[in-house]
Amino acid sequence: MPLQVITANRLTDGAAVYLTPSGGWSTRVADAHAASDPETLGAIKARGDAAVADRLVVGVYAIPLAADPAAGPARLRERIRATGPTVTPPGYRAPADAAQLGPAAPGVRPDATV
């Protein structure tokens, strides 16, 4: 069974966040509590669900990591969700704490060239 992490969207701004070992939420997958045994996963999922009741996050679910966990989530959808759009809109202005956008976003295969 691959390593999995618990993800959700932060209630206040909808940002994709990941449950950390200390029970907090981080916008970085690398900070997440990764587990593969069902018992631990069940426990951290329950912790995530409790955060919904505490009005911290919404939409808690588990996602598998890639075979090399340093590559981030296994699925493209979750990699893009973790790192932001792979394209840079006109006039785009990233807030100080957000990753720069573009095809070079980590964990997402660069788009083929023309």
Next chain:
Amino acid sequence: MQLYNYRADDRRFLAERVAEFRDQVARRLSGALSEDEFKPLRLMNGLYLQLHAYMLRVAIPYGTLASHQLRALAEIARRYDRGFGHFTTRQNIQFNWIKLEDTPEILALLASVDMHALQTSGNCIRNVTADHFAGVAADEIEDPRIWCELIRQWSTLHPEFSFLPRKFKIAVTGSPEDRAAVRVHDIGLVMVRDDAGAVGFEVLVGGGQGRTPMIASTIRRFVPKRDLLSYLEAIMRVYNLHGRRDNLFKARIKILVQSLGAEAFARAVDAEFATLQGGLATVDEAAVARIAADFAPPPYRPADPAAPEVKSVAAVEPAFARWTRTNLFAHKVAGHTAVIVSLKPPGGIPGDASADQMDALADLADRFSFGELRVTHGQNLVLPHVRLGEVPELWRALDVHGLATANAGLISDMIACPGLDYCSLANTRSIPIAQRLSRRFSDPDQIDRIGPLEIKISGCINACGHHHVGHIGILGVDKKGDEFYQITLGGRADGARSALGKLLGPAIPSARVIDVVQQIIDTYLAIRCPGEPFADTVARVGVGPFKTATTQERRDEAA
């Protein structure tokens, strides 16, 4: 300016809605409302939760926008989002990184310029769309926006139609030339004249895209103006009663029309209409006259004999000449033109505009177009009332802001949904495909030679990118985690010729899409009759020759 002029009642209504949502957000943040309770409330105010953040979809009813409204949208982009907005295929604009707690303030800002995010989500009657050249087109019978506004007022929070089986989209055109894709809407209305010369509506029902694309059927050739809302109400009642609620994928009206048959559906509507005709929803002529007064033509001025002629400037400025060939649209008033502002620069994101570009366009609308703009379902903007003598000056000003791309209606003027870069429903990305295509097809001579061609790209089967009606349609599909794309040919959404695209072959990997489109174009250039546009060539020869050309390449690769 041609714009519905909000009255005190309209403003009070919006203010009450904002106050209500402010309270709902506060209750959500305090825990008084759960997410399950809050979600339908935020959706009724256009607030979605997407991949990266909340997304706010703001309605631009029938695509008409005033310069001061566009400035407000720029301010939202700058103050509350990340510096840009995305114009959609339904004449809306989306902001992608909205904070929940900011949303009431944003709605208040919108309300201050008579805008809102109502009818942009949920199973209600959505933002009513129209021909983006409404009020301008020479071939128009009447300005359809007067009727769009009436439908907007009738349908907004209509208690009977706020919880339909599924979302419901209406498009209206006042011209026989369909620029509003009316045949792929739940209801399409086409303004027509009857034998006596009276103006009314041909009513089409059951069109749509998504996973079950269908072309709408005409269920009544002529509905008089006074009966428009009663007849619409009859359709909505039949749908509300008989539309499926047990299966999300079979809940749109097109499925009901298909299962009953258009004739039986029409009979059911007629029976309902018989009980409604002449009743409460009968159109109030005075109300229509008040709305019509708001859409009175602006004070056009006669041509300035001292102004430079478009032709003479074009003779010495090839780039300007090219742009005037593609991006101008004949205006019904002599000495004027509508100008299409392309939001599709090479390598750009279809429909995106920066806050600075929005401000610049608002200024240009004030200078050149009576402060009015239009949003097209093709994800471009329009300055609808420009004096011909001022076109060269406008072109230079647009160019300064990267807004003078000469490609309206050409291959690089693509529609693309946000796709997996933003959307939580998408399977694949759409925008990078559009960017690569627009770079491949960026040589002005080359795209001129290819001629009119519409590529439409959707990142999933929901078809927000209208791929079913693209001359070349591109649909993203997930194949075991990899992005693949199905290509269809011959789709179109231009009135009676509307058709759904036919599949070219099996889905191809992302890396091959651009080359396959090139192959399709090369084949077209080789077999077209003189002057024959791409869509007509496909209609004439079918997909066969294109299939052969692209399959041959696959065989060569495999060999």
